Amino acid sequence: MPRLRYFLNLAETLNFTEAARRSGVSQPSLTRAIQRLEEDLGSPLIYRDGKDSRLTALGRDVQAEFMRIELALRNVREHSESTTHGRRRILDIAVAPTIGPAPFAAFFDHALGELPSVKINVHQLLAGEGADEVLSGKYHACILPRAPRPNPKLNVVPLFRERFLLACAESHPLARNDVVSTEAIAAYPYVDRLACEFHTEIIEHLMDHDAVMQPRFSTEREDWVQQMVAEGRAICITPERSTVAPGIALRKVEGLALAREVVLVTVSGSGTPLEIRKIAQLAARHDWT
Structure with a gap:
């Protein structure tokens, strides 16, 4: 040689x-x-x-x-x-549990094509976890439902904005309307999404419009929520791009202008692994529509 x-x-x-x-x-x-x-x-x-x-x-x-x-x-x-973990070729990316996979399949497929030496492991963030886990080095990046507090050590890439809409079965009576009133929502069983980061804002909006929800079924599991909704057993308010269960219809809620901006968070600076910096660059250029 x-x-x-x-x-x-x-x-x-x-x-x-x-x-x-x-x-x-x-x-x-x-x-x-x-x-x-x-x-x-x-x-x-x-x-x-x-x-x-x-x-x-x-x-x-x-x-x-x-x-x-x-x-x-x-x-x-x-x-x-x-294959050498110490070279950070394997990237650990954590996602908030309320963020659905549908918008990310095309992005990660594209990223893997652009970075052939990279393997991506996707993890679910635990309750209370967020940008601090990126700073600590537990994850290389996090996908969060809202931007963290400003920090010069963090690089925050806005990905897409999504509204909160009513989710009901396609055969549900409320699916016949383009816009659903809070009065109509109050007439049907409601499933409470306990993991939702905007849970308080949603409940306050409903209460402000005289819709006092008394859910008899609550869960942190998004897949359980969506299964209940898809089968027509309950309704809920959810981010418009998070649904994955078939048979769910999404409708606007009267007077509800609540939305969230999903972001990708990495550590800023030249010390960040090259591969994760490229992931952030690809995310910034990606067509999330």
């Missing part, structure tokens, strides 16, 4: 002194290595004519083959590095 690099440096410079300098060896050492290579191959690789040198026909063929070998070795090295 050293002789491969020595020869490629010599073939590029056609100067033994410069080739030795690039190779980090003395000129006599490089000369001996080239001579041994020629002996192994049984033919000269370079014409030496005083200060002028040029590759022989075999030398040009060997140069082309050695360049292919060097490229193959570089690819092997990159594959090896991609």
Whole structure:
């Protein structure tokens, strides 16, 4: 392998002194290595004519083959590095439990195509977790339903804005309306999304419009909420892009202008792994519509 690099440096410079300098060896050492290579191959690789040198026909063929070998070795090295956790090739990204996967499938597929040496592990944030877990190094990035408090150590990339809408089964009577009144909402069983970061704002809006909800079923599990709704057993108010269960219709709620802006949060600065900086750049350019 050293002789491969020595020869490629010599073939590029056609100067033994410069080739030795690039190779980090003395000129006599490089000369001996080239001579041994020629002996192994049984033919000269370079014409030496005083200060002028040029590759022989075999030398040009060997140069082309050695360049292919060097490229193959570089690819092997990159594959090896991609499995080394310490090089941060595996990226841990945590997502708030109320954020649905639908908007992210195309983005992550695109990101993996742009970053072939990266593997992405997606985790669910636990209750009370957020941007602090990025600062602590637990995760490389977090996807949150609202921007954290301003912090110069954090890089916040806005992704998309989504409204809070009424979710009901497609066969539900409320699905016949484009806009549903709070009075109509109060007439049906309501499932309470306990993990919702805007839970207080939603309840206050309903109460301000004389709709006092008394849910008999509450859960932090979004999949359980959506299953109840899809089967027509209850209704709820949910972010418009979080639904994944089939059979759910979304309708505007009269007077409710509540919305959230989903963001990607990473640590700022040059110390951030290159791969996560590229993820943030791709997210900023992605068409989230």
